Amino acid sequence: MTNHRILLRSRPGGIPQPDNFVADSVPIRSPAAEDVLLETIFLSIDPAMRSWMTENPGYQQAVPLGTVMRGGGIARVMESRSEKFQPGELVQARLGWQTHPTLPARYLQKLDLTRGDALAWIGPLGLSGVTAYFGMRDIGAVKPGDRVLVSGAAGGVGQIAAQIARIEACHVTGIAGGPDKCAYLTNELSLDAVIDYKAEPDLSAAIGRSCPDGIDLYFDNVGGPTLDAALLHLRPEARVVLCGRISQVAADPPYGIRNLGNLLTRRARMQGFQVFSYHDRYEEARAWLAARHHENQLRQRLHILEGLHQAPGALGMLFRGENNGKLVIRAGNSDGA
Amino acid sequence: MTNHRILLRSRPGGIPQPDNFVADSVPIRSPAAEDVLLETIFLSIDPAMRSWMTENPGYQQAVPLGTVMRGGGIARVMESRSEKFQPGELVQARLGWQTHPTLPARYLQKLDLTRGDALAWIGPLGLSGVTAYFGMRDIGAVKPGDRVLVSGAAGGVGQIAAQIARIEACHVTGIAGGPDKCAYLTNELSLDAVIDYKAEPDLSAAIGRSCPDGIDLYFDNVGGPTLDAALLHLRPEARVVLCGRISQVAADPPYGIRNLGNLLTRRARMQGFQVFSYHDRYEEARAWLAARHHENQLRQRLHILEGLHQAPGALGMLFRGENNGKLVIRAGNSDGA
Numbered sequence: 001m002t003n004h005r006i007l008l009r010s011r012p013g014g015i016p017q018p019d020n021f022v023a024d025s026v027p028i029r030s031p032a033a034e035d036v037l038l039e040t041i042f043l044s045i046d047p048a049m050r051s052w053m054t055e056n057p058g059y060q061q062a063v064p065l066g067t068v069m070r071g072g073g074i075a076r077v078m079e080s081r082s083e084k085f086q087p088g089e090l091v092q093a094r095l096g097w098q099t100h101p102t103l104p105a106r107y108l109q110k111l112d113l114t115r116g117d118a119l120a121w122i123g124p125l126g127l128s129g130v131t132a133y134f135g136m137r138d139i140g141a142v143k144p145g146d147r148v149l150v151s152g153a154a155g156g157v158g159q160i161a162a163q164i165a166r167i168e169a170c171h172v173t174g175i176a177g178g179p180d181k182c183a184y185l186t187n188e189l190s191l192d193a194v195i196d197y198k199a200e201p202d203l204s205a206a207i208g209r210s211c212p213d214g215i216d217l218y219f220d221n222v223g224g225p226t227l228d229a230a231l232l233h234l235r236p237e238a239r240v241v242l243c244g245r246i247s248q249v250a251a252d253p254p255y256g257i258r259n260l261g262n263l264l265t266r267r268a269r270m271q272g273f274q275v276f277s278y279h280d281r282y283e284e285a286r287a288w289l290a291a292r293h294h295e296n297q298l299r300q301r302l303h304i305l306e307g308l309h310q311a312p313g314a315l316g317m318l319f320r321g322e323n324n325g326k327l328v329i330r331a332g333n334s335d336g337a
Numbered sequence: 338m339t340n341h342r343i344l345l346r347s348r349p350g351g352i353p354q355p356d357n358f359v360a361d362s363v364p365i366r367s368p369a370a371e372d373v374l375l376e377t378i379f380l381s382i383d384p385a386m387r388s389w390m391t392e393n394p395g396y397q398q399a400v401p402l403g404t405v406m407r408g409g410g411i412a413r414v415m416e417s418r419s420e421k422f423q424p425g426e427l428v429q430a431r432l433g434w435q436t437h438p439t440l441p442a443r444y445l446q447k448l449d450l451t452r453g454d455a456l457a458w459i460g461p462l463g464l465s466g467v468t469a470y471f472g473m474r475d476i477g478a479v480k481p482g483d484r485v486l487v488s489g490a491a492g493g494v495g496q497i498a499a500q501i502a503r504i505e506a507c508h509v510t511g512i513a514g515g516p517d518k519c520a521y522l523t524n525e526l527s528l529d530a531v532i533d534y535k536a537e538p539d540l541s542a543a544i545g546r547s548c549p550d551g552i553d554l555y556f557d558n559v560g561g562p563t564l565d566a567a568l569l570h571l572r573p574e575a576r577v578v579l580c581g582r583i584s585q586v587a588a589d590p591p592y593g594i595r596n597l598g599n600l601l602t603r604r605a606r607m608q609g610f611q612v613f614s615y616h617d618r619y620e621e622a623r624a625w626l627a628a629r630h631h632e633n634q635l636r637q638r639l640h641i642l643e644g645l646h647q648a649p650g651a652l653g654m655l656f657r658g659e660n661n662g663k664l665v666i667r668a669g670n671s672d673g674a
Contacts, residue, residue: 256593264609272601
């Protein structure tokens with residue numbers, strides 16, 4: 001049997017391109033003691049992965065050139081030499097972009113299927129959900145009645161962040177690109193207001209119409225001019241959560257933010273974070289998210305691409321806004337149910 | 338007897354100019370019941386005063402055109418119709434730019450001369466000191482061993498902020514303009530390193546030399562390119578305290594900050610504040626500052642201009658970096674001793 005892999009070939013300048021990667025195939029590695037042979041089901045495609053492709057990722061080691069691209073996902077146990085795992089069980093792990101990884105058992109976490117199926121675990125219970133949880137609650141200190149603005153609201157983290165704010169009894173405005181994403185946010189996720197940034201010549205004016213009393217909490221996934229526009233509408237003691245900046249990955253030089261003075265006049269706070277800092281508290285987040293998911297308060301639209309061969313082109317879709325929901329690769333034949 | 342006053346005549350576009358003000362003279366107003374007639378000794382000249390001159394100051398009411406310019410300072414009681422104050426006592430209050438204000442007793446605070454004389458009360462025990470205290474300790478969460486960078490380090494707030502960091506056993510680098518200010522920071526305030534931004538073609542490189550391991554806490558009084566350069570050197574979980582942005586008052590459009598992405602990769606926090614939010618805790622700050630002042634750990638160089646007639650030109654000096662220490666108007670003949 002063969003393990004199909006995608007290796008990192010070169011480092012991207014701006015938006016990752018398919019030719020930054022190269023595919024190969026190697027024989028499956030038989031598990032040694034305490035190893036587990038897996039069949040990959042889903043791989044999560046997230047903006048943070050681009051930073052792993054660069055020389056100086058800032059917080060994680062760069063993926064070495066010529067090695068399997070790093071990535072998290074869900075897999076089924078095929079063969080186990082650990083007593084902790086049995087064939088057929090579902091696990092999550094940093095699988096890498098490969099169809100049949102063989103990994104040490106200590107790197108695997110068994111899915112608790114009472115909390116949700118594989119689609120839930122790649123969705124709201126996955127790292128995107130956990131990221132939204134800590135960003136909205138710990139960094140954003142969300143509280144009932146807050147006027148909340150979320151950019152990238154139809155994306156992997158944005159969908160969950162917006163729903164957390166809604167669950168917390170906030171007035172929630174989402175920013176997304178295109179009528180389809182906006183209709184989803186309004187009709188399926190029940191946000192209070194939606195801004196289609198592609199249809200708005202003046203984003204600040206649009207924010208002003210949706211949030212006439214200003215913003216208590218801005219959850220930012222995009223950076224650049226969207227962030228600058230949101231700063232104009234901060235209320236006193238507002239919080240700005242910097243979760244991502246997908247608009248800036250190909251910007252050279254980066255967009256210059258002109259409205260930081262409002263942090264001063266509004267006594268506001270802007271804070272960046274990374275979910276990995278909260279590693280010791282993932283269980284807290286997952287318990288909260290699973291309870292809301294179970295009550296159907298927390299949904300997530302997935303954009304599923306079929307086949308590992310689509311992974312090299314998938315990452316660029318995020319930065320061009322082409323994904324319609326959280327972007328996922330289905331690597332195997334399994335439906336994960 | 339005559340009360341000499343300076344009125345706000347017009348609102349400034351950029352840096353306040355002398356012709357934004359006009360002088361007049363009116364008879365002293367005799368105190369009514371519970372009023373106190375004062376003789377102004379010192380008036381504090383601070384960057385925040387410019388925001389009071391504009392239509393939309395953000396957090397304080399604008400000074401109405403044609404009325405006495407708002408400003409705080411120290412005065413001596415000439416005549417009192419309140420049993421709480423006796424002639425000859427020293428008080429601090431929002432006196433306004435006038436030589437002989439008559440104010441309700443409830444607006445006055447008696448100076449505790451056991452803590453310091455009038456020069457100490459306009460200096461480290463005054464609002465600049467209190468601002469530095471809350472900015473460095475509450476917003477900046479300064480702790481021993483932090484690598485601290487302070488811009489505007491020879492200014493009213495900057496001097497105290499830098500000394501607080503030194504007292505807290507930090508490595509402190511100050512940024513100031515010109516050899517005289519820099520020598521003062523090194524020789525008199527014993528900072529660990531000083532950067533003369535006027536002599537540095539590449540401010541980021543200079544910060545890198547002074548803070549080779551990066552910055553845990555940046556206390557920003559100037560904004561603009563200095564802030565942008567400091568962002569390049571943030572350590573993980575750094576704090577950026579936005580206290581002022583004097584470099585940007587005449588910038589139209591404002592400088593665009595390009596390095597905010599480092600807040601994300603370094604999981605850093607940037608927060609604006611205003612001292613007035615801490616009104617209920619001024620006593621805490623003054624007790625701390627007075628104890629350090631008493632131990633000679635906290636000094637402040639004052640730049641004293643003689644005569645109220647210099648006030649209209651004084652404010653612009655702050656934004657041109659022409660003050661050599663905390664800027665103060667000595668309004669009366671009294672030495673305040």
